Amino acid sequence: MFSKFEKLVEPFPDEEPVAPPRTLFGFIWYFARPVWPLLVAMAALTALISVIEVSLFGFLGNVVDWFGDTPKETFLSERGWQLAIMGFIILIALPGIQLIDGLVNFQAIFGNFPMRFRYTMHRWLLGHSLSFFQDEFAGRVSQKLMQTALAVRETVIKAIDVFLYVAVYFTGVLVLAASSDWKLALPFLGWLILYAAMLRWFIPRLDRVAERQADARAEMTGRIVDAYSNVQTVKLFAHTRREGDYARSSMSGFLHTVYGQARLITLFVVCLQTLNSLLLFAVAAAGIGLWVNDLVTIGAIAASVGLVLRIHGMSQWIMWEISALFENIGTIRDGMATLQLPHAITDKPEAKPLLVPRGEIRFEKVSFHYGKGDGVLRDFDLTIRQGEKVGLVGRSGAGKSTILNLLMRFHDVEAGRILIDGTDIRDVPQESLREKIGMVTQDTSLLHRSIRENVLYGRPDAGEAALERAIARAEASDFIEDLRDRDGRTGLDAEVGERGVKLSGGQRQRIAIARVMLKDAPLLLLDEATSALDSEVEAAIAENLYRLMEGKTVIAVAHRLSTIAALDRLVVLDKGAIVEEGTHADLVARGGLYASLWARQVGGFLPAGANDDDDGASAIRAAE
Template structure:
């Protein structure tokens, strides 16, 4: 039975719809629509339970009157049917309704509803551009995802629960006491007016504080996670105290919102307690007056006072529920600002799958400036023949890595086009584009998984034989066999730690090389691919890289000119423009800029001076 209800909501739907970009209500409805039938069922059950609970107080009044008017020796026989019926309601009907409501609420909705939100939003976030994640703390985004998922559930469920409970319960109370004497309902109506006034005053203030608090909590978590993620850098520069102070600033900001929230809550609580006390005095006093005038029975007074005491507890429950409701709304608004953001780079509606049959590349008068309006790449053109191996040379900031990012479509061009085998990459799917390109970067970050999982990331369906071949080609077998993690996992099963921190730079680089070798894509990009390796390992891997590059179109970037001197063509760029091109021998014979760079190089690296400064040498 539990499993049946747990399967009523699919937690991982295959749903790639774009979330609404405006309107909190539309945002909530978008993610809540699939569970509306269950929410309606929960509402009906809540209403039924509320009606029965109010009826219990009416029955309590009748019992008091029966005690006053029925002989003791015939009390049970005179009221046997009513007592038996109420016993059935109390012992069977009400517990059964509560149990069924629990099945809907706890089994079907409580876990599946927020998990469905997390799944859909996570998939949406994975489609965001690289810039989106570079502009945000990873911990902040993750915290918002977890918080907002719960906030969506609580906002919808608490709203229905509280509003229905109040509407049905309070309506039942007014009908019940008015049935004894209409004047007895007046204090309840006055209390309702006062309660609504308190809600209208305090709830918006609590909502505004909650919104600031959600943002402050995400900022605080982001700073803490940032310190943990970069703990090696923190310790290397002896900045543990500085990081503590940096986190403390955000913690103080968060704590200030907590103080502000608790001030409002305290005011709300005290005002509500006073209002409830006034209701108790008013109902008791009016009830006694009406009883003295023989207008109502003692049972009616008992029922009315019992309802006042029930309202006292219910009002405090509603207060907390409503305050949490608006706290969740604040969290939702904060999360919506992140999760409803339009994807900066999206596939065209009619995007096709890339078909790389030769591997020809064409950069056709492209322009890109990172939105700054001044030059990174301006009117850049470069044609690369199928299977040609190109080396890009230039100082830091010349635009080399930017060209690779544009080819991978991590950024959108501001002008021009990039073609692969005469197919404009703007009109093909990002998935097929990046699946056709293998890349090794200087800053190699590994997933916090096993060594084997990280290498298989290049081609998850690869055979064990292909996996071992890639490992051997990357000269990674010896150190992988010796790996042991803290859980006792060995070799390929050993965990590498977050971003691969348990491995040396050279080990990470060899795993990255094995990964791209396993991928075996027709286009290969190498951005300082061997920079973290020692000379002996680099020489061994370079031999395998040449085998890897066979039959592929290759663009390689390196400051160490000796590593790319043997490529088919070398392209020297500065400030996003080509200033020289040719083979290594041709460029040396030309005795131009490349020749001067070659002569200047100490230890095989290009200096950081601007390339045009080399002319003066």
């Protein structure tokens, strides 16, 4: 029975996610629409339960009157069937309805609804450009994803529970009170009007403070997670106290919103208690007055007072539920600011997978400036022929990494175009483009998973033999065999920690190289691929790295010029423009910017005969 209801909502839909609507109602309905039949069922059950509860008070009043009007000797014979019906409702019908309501609410909706939200929005967030994540705290984004999912569910459920229950319940209260005498319904009607006015004043204020609180909570969580994620840097600079103070400022901001919320709640409680006391006094006074004049029965007074006591407790529940409701609405509004942002880089609807029969890369009049005034690249032209190995050289800020990022389409060019075998990379799906490119970066971070999973990220369907071959070619076999994590897993099954913190920089780099070797894409980008390796390991990897380059089009960036000196062509950049290009020997002989950079790296002078046979280049050529 439970499993049938648990399967009524699919928590992991296959449809491609799209940007959710920008209005509050549209945003909520976008995620609630797939479960609308269950929400309708929950609303009907809630209304039925509230009608039964009001009816119980009416029945209680009738029983009081029956005690006075019906002789004991004939009481059961005259009223037995009515008592039996009410007993059935109390013992069988009401628990049964509550069971069905619980199955719909807790089994079908409670877990599946927010999980569907998380899965859909997680996929949407993963589609954002790299700059989106560079501008945000990872902890802040994940916090907004998690808390907004729960807030959407609670908003929908509480709105149905509170507003429908209250509407049906109070309608029943007024009808029941007026059935005895319309004057007895007046205190309830007056209470309802004043209660609505009180909610109208308090709720917008609670809403605003809740929105500020949600943002402050996300900021606080983001700062704490940031410190934990970079704990090595924190300890390296002995800034644990500084990080505590940094988190404290955001905690103080969050606490300030809590104080504001608590003040409003205290005022609300006092006003509500006063209003409930007035209702009790008014109903009792009106009931006594009407009974003295023989206008109502004792049973009607008993039922009315019972309703007042029930309303007294229920109004407290309504207050907290509405407070929570608008706190959740504030959380949703805060989350919407991040979660509904459109993707900066999108695929064309008619985009077809990229085919790379040759591997020629061409930059045509490309301009890009990261949104700044001065362009990093302006009218940039570069053609890399099929199978050519090209090194990009230049001072920091010359545009080398920008060229690689644009080719990976982490950013879109602002003018011009980039072609791969004649196809504009904006005309193909981003995933298809990146499937055809293998890239090793300088700042290598690994997933908090096992060594096996990290290497297989390059090609998840690869077999064990291909996996081990890639690891061996990356000179990573020895240190992997010695790995052991805190749960006792060893070797390939050992987990590497968040961003690979359990491994050294050189070990992380070798895992990254193994991953790209396993991927075996036709285009290869190396951005300081061996910068984290010591000379001995770099020399060991060089042969396999150059073997990996065979048959591929390669673009390599390196500040250590000896690692790229043996490439087919070196392109020297300065301020986003090509100032020199040629082989290592040609550029050294020319005596320009490249020669100056080379001279600094070999000690400020060029030894005789170093033009073509320097130690670094010779070692690489030997490896090749």
